[in-house]
Amino acid sequence: MGRNDISSPLVYKNKSYSIDWLNFEEKVAKAKLFILCNPQNPGCRCWNLEELTTMVEICKKYNVPIISDEVHADLTMPGYKHIPLAKACPKYEKQIITLMAPTKTFNLAGIKASFYITTNIEFLRKFHTYTNEHSDFPLNTLGKIALNAAYSGSADWVDNLNDYIISNYNYVKSEVARHCPSIIVTNLEATYLMWLNCRALNVEDEALYEALLENKVDVQIGSDFGEEGIGFIRINIACPKKILKIGLSRIIAGIRAL
Numbered sequence: 387m388g389r390n391d392i393s394s395p396l397v398y399k400n401k402s403y404s405i406d407w408l409n410f411e412e413k414v415a416k417a418k419l420f421i422l423c424n425p426q427n428p429g430c431r432c433w434n435l436e437e438l439t440t441m442v443e444i445c446k447k448y449n450v451p452i453i454s455d456e457v458h459a460d461l462t463m464p465g466y467k468h469i470p471l472a473k474a475c476p477k478y479e480k481q482i483i484t485l486m487a488p489t490k491t492f493n494l495a496g497i498k499a500s501f502y503i504t505t506n507i508e509f510l511r512k513f514h515t516y517t518n519e520h521s522d523f524p525l526n527t528l529g530k531i532a533l534n535a536a537y538s539g540s541a542d543w544v545d546n547l548n549d550y551i552i553s554n555y556n557y558v559k560s561e562v563a564r565h566c567p568s569i570i571v572t573n574l575e576a577t578y579l580m581w582l583n584c585r586a587l588n589v590e591d592e593a594l595y596e597a598l599l600e601n602k603v604d605v606q607i608g609s610d611f612g613e614e615g616i617g618f619i620r621i622n623i624a625c626p627k628k629i630l631k632i633g634l635s636r637i638i639a640g641i642r643a644l
Contacts, residue, residue, distance in 0.1 A: 392413050392416055392417055393413070393612065394406065394409050394410045394412075394413040394414075395409070395612075395614045396426075396429055396431075396614070398572075398614075401570060401571065401572050401573045401583075402429075402430075402431070402572065402573045402575075403426065403429040403430075403572075405437060405440075405441075407440065407444075410441070410444060411444050411447075414444050414445055414447075414448050414450055415448050417448075417450055418450065419450065419451055419452075419453065420441075420445050420450050420451070420452045421452075421453045421455065422441065422452055422453065422454045422455065422471065423455050424438070424454050424455065424456050424459075424469075424470075424471055425456075425458045425459070425461070425462065425468060425575065425576030425577055426576075427458060427577050427579055428577075428579055428581045428606075428608075428615070428618075428620045429572065429581060430572050430573060430574045430575055430576060430577055430579070430580070430581055431575055431576065432462050432463075432466040432467070432468060432575035432576040433469070434469070435469055435474055438469060438471055438474040438475065439474060439475060441471075442471070442474070442475040442478050445478070445481070446478055446481075449481075450481075451481040451483070451509075452471065452478075452481060452483070453482075453483045453485060454470075454471040454472070454482060454483070454484050454485065455485045456468070456470060456471070456484055456485065456486055457485065457486060457487050457489065457490050457500075458490055458491075458576055458577045459486065460490075460491040460544050460548075461490065461491060461547075461551065461576055461577050461578055462548065462575070463548060463551070463552050463555070463574055463575055463576060464548075464549075464552060466575045466576060468576065470484060471484065472484055472503070472505075479504075480504075480505055480506045481506070482504065483502055483504045483506070483509055483513075484502065484503040484504065485500065485501075485502050486500065486501055486502070486503065487499060487500035487501065488532070488533050488536035488537060490577075490578075491536070491544060491547070492532075492536045492540070493624075494532055494533075494536065497526070497528055497529040497532045497533070498525070498526065498529055499525060499526075499529030499530065499532060499533040501525075501533075547624075551578045551623060551624060552574070553627070554578075554623040554624075554625075554627060554630055555574045555580060555623060557627065557630065557631075557634075558571070558580060558621075558623060558630070558634055559571045561634055561638065562582070562634075562638070565638045565642065566638055566641050566642065568586035568587065569582055569583065569584055569586070569587075569641065570582070570583035570586070571583075578622060578623055578624035579620050579621070579622055579623070580620065580621050580623055581608075581618055581619075581620055582618060582619050582620075582621065583617065583618055584617055584618060584619055584641070585616075585617035585618075587617075587641065587644055589644055591607045591608065591609045591616060591617070592607075593644070594607070594619065594640075594641075594644070595607050597640040597641070597643055597644050598619075598636070598637060598640040598641075599640075600640065600643075601636040601637070601639045601643070602636055603633050603636035603637055603640065605619045605620065605621050605637065606619065606620040606621075607619060607620075608620065621633075621637070
């Protein structure tokens, strides 16, 4: 579509990510659109109100609209709360498009039921026109029913899900500290995707990936997310603990074999 990607790398420190505001503003000043991941994946961040407000103030300064991908919104860990960008900054809401879906929280990717929210009539018109012309998967009847069921009366289930995810996170964290102490586990504020810093191993991403495959476990290599992800691996912990234990034992065996 003739678009050029401009990235503002996050800063990794003390097992967490933060924003380099000088770099962020420099990049926004050159951009026509800012795409935000809120909560952030794969960095596991749940952006706070001050961070969201600062992002919007900078975008407002350069009249840059924002697409806020909030598909992991329900998956926040204890002590953290997701703040929708449009709610955090209502005075800029006409320049914000929020993307949402029940697919992550309820494991419903197969139903093809996602949606966008904006109060900007022109944005709505453009989205509607584009999706009608280019989408191969329009919202279907089953998707509508499943979406409605997911968002109606499932709050307790989601709370239990998040409790299970944080339990899995704590298990992985303790096992990694015990068996692979050089690996740094990134703090999990949101999502069910853990981000492990393996740079202390001093091996190429492909060598690490092959070592894990030899132990019959697959992960996502950090370099898939760009240069800043080199030396990291991402693992999905939204699974029964029995399966997690098997997978983690293989990850540990693969790392220790290097």
